[in-house]
Amino acid sequence: MAAARKRDAMGFGLAALTRLAGSEVIDRAGLRGPVQNLVKAGTRNGFRAAGAATRSFKSVRRLGKPARLAPAQDDVGLFDLTPSEDQQLIAETVTEFAAEQLRPAAADADAKLAAPEGLLTRAAELGISLVGIPEELGGAGTERSVVTNALVAEALAHGDMGLAVAVLAPSAVSTALVSWGDEQQQADYVPAFAGDQVPAAALALLERTPLFDPFKPATKAKRTPKGYQLDGVKSLVPRAAEAELFLVSADLEGRGPALFLVESSSAGVTVEAEPAMGLRGAATGKLHLEKVALPAGALLGGGKADVFTEVVRLSRLGWAALAAGTAKAVLDYVVPYVNERTAFGEPISHRQAVAFSVADIAIELEGLRLVTLRAAARAEQGKDYAREAALARKLAVDKGMRIGNAGVQLLGGHGFVKEHPVERWYRDLRAIGVMEGAVLL
């Protein structure tokens, strides 16, 4: 069992493989044996909870101090675009999952405003949250892995952005707890995210104010003798109706934004469906907070301004990675289409007007990917990444939308109808310019 306890990023990939029966990756990587060992190890987690609807978070033994993931060490210091073997394996696994599970379910989820039955459980079993949770708290993480998280988000969004957001939403909360939670908050909540039934959870920053500035939330928090009281409304919260735990931003008595842990069962918490142009598979909703009384321990990261800033940045990085994944889906879809579609006696791809549009998609996508990866690599190495994250977001907003637009245009009228996925990608890619929160790398 000693070997099984050393579950690292590699282990995360392996855990994923157990869910992919008959997967080619597993044979290619020669991993049948190790995978079988891990299945045995899977029962080691002491934490068990009932179904999501009736769960109450059970605190486990508190650590002496909070468990944190150390910054990633780059001892070589060379420019390098080659993912590690672990990252390669994880990206391939998630790509396969996205192709087999998310893409086929995407249209239906878009129509029904919900992920299909069982999909999110299967995704949770991939262990996506695990890599961001330290071993001491039952996870598989040894160091910050923002790049790996970016590759995962990108791969998932290649399948479907809305479902990717639904899949990633809980890890936004667990990653924040690992980074800034105190030992009590970690003991209360983190083990659930490392367990077999990952709770639905959501990072709720966004509000419906025009020209919304996440650093100026209209949601208010005031101190009470026992803790805090929250009032306000959050928008486009993924999986709002089923989420058991929210991480909510609110202005703390005029001193600026702070983050609060809010359990869905708290009095004064109500949710309301809020369907939007896209991201519909994420089952977005409004979170109403009316005189919600929170204990003193609900404040995350001591309400420090730099903690909040970092949450905003890492969230924006998540959206940049999602945009890159969906933009790649557009490119991969339009290439065969314009090669097969004929007009005036030849494939339309033989016309520069069409071909140049495809070239532009490829160029801007590659640039977006690189800028996102640079920001992610700086973040995980503990370097300043404010500039890089902002530029990644800017490109994701502008170029992502341009690519989404081009995707529909290249298919013409066929792009406008739901027979093809490009109209959904067009709607989803518009979200990048609007969204804050929800995901976090």
Place this chain on the structure above:
Amino acid sequence: MINLEVPKKAGTLINQAYQAAAEVFRPISRKYDRAEHTYPAELDMFAALLDGLNSSGEGGAGAAGVRRSRDSAGDGNRNGANLNVVLGTIEMCWGDVGLLLSMPRQGLGNAAISSVATDEQLARFSGLWAAMAITEPDCGSDSAAITTTAVLDGDDYVLNGEKIFVTSGQRADAVVVWATLDRSKGRSAIKSFVVEKGTPGFEVVRVEHKLGIRASDTAVLRFENCRVPRENLLGTPDIDTAKGFAGVMQTFDNTRPLVAAMAVGVARAALEETRRILSSAGVTIDYDRPPQHPAAATWLELEADFESAYLLTLESAWMADNRKPNSLQASMAKAKAGRTVVDVTLKCVELAGVYGYTEESLLEKWARDAKILDIFEGTQQIQQLIVARRVLGKTSAQLK
């Protein structure tokens, strides 16, 4: 491990290039923009220093260091000469792109020699300042259609034709001339020849007056029964229709990242200067909060495009260092950097207002210099064609 930072070991080189750009190029930048066709004598002293840098084999700040080394030392990740040259070029062009193009022994002809010469030729032409002559009056982007001919006569090739837009065509010691051995055999018959200055029949017809990069001389050359030793044909004289154009075109995989790097350097200069100007007007850049001023929003948009071009450029050089085929990435970098530097510099003039438009500022000069970077070594449209053909899997006959 994925890491997109400049390697620490390049720090010295980058700093040297920056110092040179700031202390040598910037102070004389406007002077040689105004004094078009005057040789920047200040560069001679400085060129020797660059030679020293390049002889280290780790690449310097010009075009000379782009040869693909054949040694197979190490299977791991390499940050080598290609990346170093790109990093040095970015710094130098932050100083002045026209002056970098005027640097002795850093011409694109040197890049061509580096890319396709045999070892014997490389030794023989070492220390030579070589310009590159491809374009003709009736043939630009369609470089396969060149009409300059090279006919073997005894131990010499006899060259006839006219070349235009030859950067450093007047000042360089030699010119790498593209000519066809047999016009009926198409692009595979096109070879490049090193023609040294003073060769009978080789004449500089005139030097052009230009929109920008005025420090750099751009010449029209004529070859009339110009006899060149047969050993000066770069690479192999065989007309291999299967391999086709590959030999000469290989040069571009190495020079396009360089031109992209030039664009990145100029764009960075304009962004930095504009940020300073905006800041003096009370407009600051905040990377976290929504922009408080439209000028800040515009600046951020430009910087995002800059960052994209910068990393695409590093990627293409890194791939060359690691012997990965990089034609696609080189064209992506050139396309993105070329259009970005034009957008960035023009917008920066607008943001800076009157000051940016006058000769009191270098912004208007950079906006003029920038335009050539979206044209030479393959125009924006040519790069788009190359990228599109690769992505769509099309030949040049299918996607024209």
